[in-house]
Amino acid sequence: MFKKILVANRGEIAVRVIRACHELGIAAVAVYSDADRAALHVRKADEAYRLGPSPANESYLEIETILDAAKKCGADAIHPGYGFLSENPKFAKACAGANVKFIGPSAASMETMGSKTRARQNMEKAGIPFVPGTSRGLESPEQAAEAAEKIGYPVMLKAAAGGGGKGMRLVHAPVELKGALEAAQSEAQRSFGDKEVYIEKAIVNPRHIEMQVLADEHGNTVCLGERECSIQRRHQKVVEEAPSPIVDADMRRRMGEVAVRVAKAADYANAGTIEFLVDQQKNFYFLEMNTRLQVEHPVTELVTGLDLVHLQIHIAAGEKLPFKQEDIQLRGHAIECRIYAEDPENNYFPSPGKIETLMEPAGPGIRLDSGIYEGWTVPIDYDPLLAKLVGYGENRAQATMRLERALGEYFVGGIKTNTGLFRRILSDADFKAGQLDTGYLERLLKRTTSVDPAEARTGIIAITAGIFAAMGNEKAGKVPAKPAMSAWLRTARTDALHS
Amino acid sequence: MIYEITVDGKTHKLDLERKDGEWVCALNDRETTVDAVAVRSTVLSLVVGGKVYEIQRERQGGETWIWLDGVRHKVEVTDPRSLRGRKAGIGGEKGPLKITANMPGKVVRVLVADAAEVEMGQGLIVIEAMKMQNEIKSPKKGTLRKLNAVVGAAVNAGDVLAIVE
Numbered sequence: 001m002f003k004k005i006l007v008a009n010r011g012e013i014a015v016r017v018i019r020a021c022h023e024l025g026i027a028a029v030a031v032y033s034d035a036d037r038a039a040l041h042v043r044k045a046d047e048a049y050r051l052g053p054s055p056a057n058e059s060y061l062e063i064e065t066i067l068d069a070a071k072k073c074g075a076d077a078i079h080p081g082y083g084f085l086s087e088n089p090k091f092a093k094a095c096a097g098a099n100v101k102f103i104g105p106s107a108a109s110m111e112t113m114g115s116k117t118r119a120r121q122n123m124e125k126a127g128i129p130f131v132p133g134t135s136r137g138l139e140s141p142e143q144a145a146e147a148a149e150k151i152g153y154p155v156m157l158k159a160a161a162g163g164g165g166k167g168m169r170l171v172h173a174p175v176e177l178k179g180a181l182e183a184a185q186s187e188a189q190r191s192f193g194d195k196e197v198y199i200e201k202a203i204v205n206p207r208h209i210e211m212q213v214l215a216d217e218h219g220n221t222v223c224l225g226e227r228e229c230s231i232q233r234r235h236q237k238v239v240e241e242a243p244s245p246i247v248d249a250d251m252r253r254r255m256g257e258v259a260v261r262v263a264k265a266a267d268y269a270n271a272g273t274i275e276f277l278v279d280q281q282k283n284f285y286f287l288e289m290n291t292r293l294q295v296e297h298p299v300t301e302l303v304t305g306l307d308l309v310h311l312q313i314h315i316a317a318g319e320k321l322p323f324k325q326e327d328i329q330l331r332g333h334a335i336e337c338r339i340y341a342e343d344p345e346n347n348y349f350p351s352p353g354k355i356e357t358l359m360e361p362a363g364p365g366i367r368l369d370s371g372i373y374e375g376w377t378v379p380i381d382y383d384p385l386l387a388k389l390v391g392y393g394e395n396r397a398q399a400t401m402r403l404e405r406a407l408g409e410y411f412v413g414g415i416k417t418n419t420g421l422f423r424r425i426l427s428d429a430d431f432k433a434g435q436l437d438t439g440y441l442e443r444l445l446k447r448t449t450s451v452d453p454a455e456a457r458t459g460i461i462a463i464t465a466g467i468f469a470a471m472g473n474e475k476a477g478k479v480p481a482k483p484a485m486s487a488w489l490r491t492a493r494t495d496a497l498h499s
Numbered sequence: 500m501i502y503e504i505t506v507d508g509k510t511h512k513l514d515l516e517r518k519d520g521e522w523v524c525a526l527n528d529r530e531t532t533v534d535a536v537a538v539r540s541t542v543l544s545l546v547v548g549g550k551v552y553e554i555q556r557e558r559q560g561g562e563t564w565i566w567l568d569g570v571r572h573k574v575e576v577t578d579p580r581s582l583r584g585r586k587a588g589i590g591g592e593k594g595p596l597k598i599t600a601n602m603p604g605k606v607v608r609v610l611v612a613d614a615a616e617v618e619m620g621q622g623l624i625v626i627e628a629m630k631m632q633n634e635i636k637s638p639k640k641g642t643l644r645k646l647n648a649v650v651g652a653a654v655n656a657g658d659v660l661a662i663v664e
Binding site for chain 1: 500502504506507509511513515517522524526531533535537539541542543545547552554555556557558559563565566567568569570572574576578601602603604605628629630631633653
């Protein structure tokens with residue numbers, strides 16, 4: 001087993017991996033940019049090394065600097081988290097070259113799956129069902145028009161190197177195609193340094209359901225069930241759950257078999273996720289494979305009772321999977337809310353800044369994977385994900401109730417977050433009925449809500465505002481007053497006098 | 500202490516008095532006794548007639564917000580004794596309009612030059628934060644003045660980047 005693992009990431013996922021290392025008795029090494037010296041992941045680690053200035057391409061994406069830090073501290077493995085270098089085959093290769101184990105699949109598997117067009121070509125060979133379209137990049141608007149005509153409108157243009165919704169365009173009619181292709185190509189070039197764009201049939205109101213797979217380096221591959229990730233905005237997932245409200249045992253078995261076949265076709269090892277689009281008739285199509293740990297992995301952990309990061313580390317250390325497919329049992333239901341630093345009143349734009357007040361929920365069935373603390377300033381340089389709040393229950397209704405309760409306990413002051421959005425989602429009738437698709441959230445957001453504070457509420461708010469002001473005056477010494485003392489403190493003082 | 504308190508645009512009169520460790524509050528001349536404990540400098544725990552409230556206060560850019568049950572309300576507290584006729588006029592839609600950054604971030608593109616004629620809705624400046632780009636559009640047709648955005652510069656929410664006349 002490894003003695004020391006370097007975590008090449010930041011934020012909540014770095015904290016989550018550091019915790020797993022400590023649970024396994026492994027020393028954890030953090031790396032950080034100038035913006036992150038005071039970040040939680042640095043505070044939680046045993047050792048920490050500076051990478052460089054704040055921009056990610058000068059710090060968290062600096063392969064050489066990260067490997068230098070690993071060599072300097074004697075780390076024998078690197079966990080890449082998600083994002084940053086996690087799906088970069090060059091990084092995996094560089095780790096192998098430096099004799100540091102990369103906790104993830106081989107560079108070759110990543111290359112097979114990293115390009116969406118190459119993945120489609122390989123899956124075509126392996127007989128995997130995928131969304132009709134081209135398996136190669138489009139060379140001209142004419143070729144795009146021809147392909148679109150053949151598969152039928154609406155069509156989706158997608159960047160081959162894509163992710164996070166970048167370089168994607170939905171095209172309803174031939175007249176929009178040329179402009180959309182140019183826009184998608186230029187965005188793909190800007191975002192990924194690769195302008196390859198392909199075309200596929202747009203499935204109307206699909207669900208997004210993904211299968212978690214786990215493979216050891218001895219050819220054993222299992223599927224840990226599905227996650228429903230249909231609640232998205234701008235192609236970014238917002239709420240995920242396991243199991244999916246529409247997947248029954250038979251569908252789970254069939255999707256799981258395809259997922260395992262995909263992983264085997266890529267000669268895959270470690271944790272990976274196969275994403276599917278599911279149409280209204282419950283037909284499922286291979287979309288892409290994510291060759292890393294997913295943001296939403298906790299929901300799978302809760303319903304399987306497994307720790308995916310522990311398993312990733314054991315697998316990377318060369319151990320065999322400690323269970324077989326038939327040993328995997330799903331139990332209960334888990335729902336995750338992604339807490340983002342964004343402003344619901346300003347079109348969900350990013351809202352970095354100082355966290356003045358932080359009150360975190362706890363209690364039965366609640367898991368909070370967080371990368372923040374009170375007094376910390378959320379930097380502008382990175383992804384706005386602050387934390388993941390996960391509710392677990394014996395069934396979907398109980399998981400929902402627990403999450404609603406926990407959201408009531410959660411308060412992040414000083415910056416804007418989307419916590420209010422989750423209260424709307426969780427209390428929404430369609431959500432409760434499990435009627436979800438990737439257009440669900442846009443529809444929900446279009447419906448306006450009117451907050452009409454009742455008279456009693458307004459009174460409490462006015463009184464509180466006044467008391468805050470009066471207490472501020474007391475502190476500033478403007479109003480001479482006895483310091484407020486709780487009964488408990490008074491009792492303690494009196495007791496002390498008696499003893 | 501007498502305060503004038505505006506909640507979501509509506510003004511109330513509040514007379515606060517500290518008595519036996521509690522607050523006697525006369526809101527618009529209706530009296531309530533409130534037991535308030537500051538659990539943090541920004542969080543109050545209230546007990547009002549046996550009912551418990553936990554309320555957070557947030558201050559941002561000169562504005563104060565009170566959070567109750569996950570919903571925030573804009574408040575303004577004035578102490579009439581210290582009132583100094585500060586109701587300043589607010590520029591109407593007809594005069595020059597300020598172009599402000601709507602989020603903190605970095606200027607990545609400036610799409611127009613100073614003194615340029617711009618159309619309503621025309622993109623002027625692109626700001627990036629947390630991997631997201633946001634194009635600031637002109638709120639009206641006019642001439643761009645005092646362009647104060649440089650590619651690569653960091654900006655805060657509310658910073659004035661230009662004026663459209």
